[in-house]
Amino acid sequence: MKRLLILAAVGCMLTACKHVEYITVPEHHTDTLIVTKHQRDSVWLHDSIQIREKGDTLLIEKWHTKYIEKQVHDTCYQSRTDSIPVPYPVTEYVEKQLTRWQRMKMEMGVAFMGVLGLLGVFGIWKLKKKLL
Numbered sequence: 001m002k003r004l005l006i007l008a009a010v011g012c013m014l015t016a017c018k019h020v021e022y023i024t025v026p027e028h029h030t031d032t033l034i035v036t037k038h039q040r041d042s043v044w045l046h047d048s049i050q051i052r053e054k055g056d057t058l059l060i061e062k063w064h065t066k067y068i069e070k071q072v073h074d075t076c077y078q079s080r081t082d083s084i085p086v087p088y089p090v091t092e093y094v095e096k097q098l099t100r101w102q103r104m105k106m107e108m109g110v111a112f113m114g115v116l117g118l119l120g121v122f123g124i125w126k127l128k129k130k131l132l
Helices: 002-014 100-131
Strands: 030-054 057-081
Touching (some): 002 100
């Protein structure tokens, strides 16, 4: 009897069906490019005469050189998308009806789980009776 129950349980487990259907969704890829540009600009200004007034004194300076340095740091982000994302519409979901064999297997599984539950309750009751 035990062998028959084990064979029936294994047979039910092996005949279970599972069907996975994959839906392909269009992909899009975005590529971001960071461009950093450093620019250095320096200027030498030469002036042969510079006249300054300090109080009542007139200061004349010849061959004055002025150095100006300017450094520019520029970062530019450029983004490019390879393809345009298109939402995939799912219009309806149709559930397939179970066959008679599948319904019978489900009912047998419910009955089997009920019997196992009753056996568990009976076993706990017997164990409790032995311990007390």
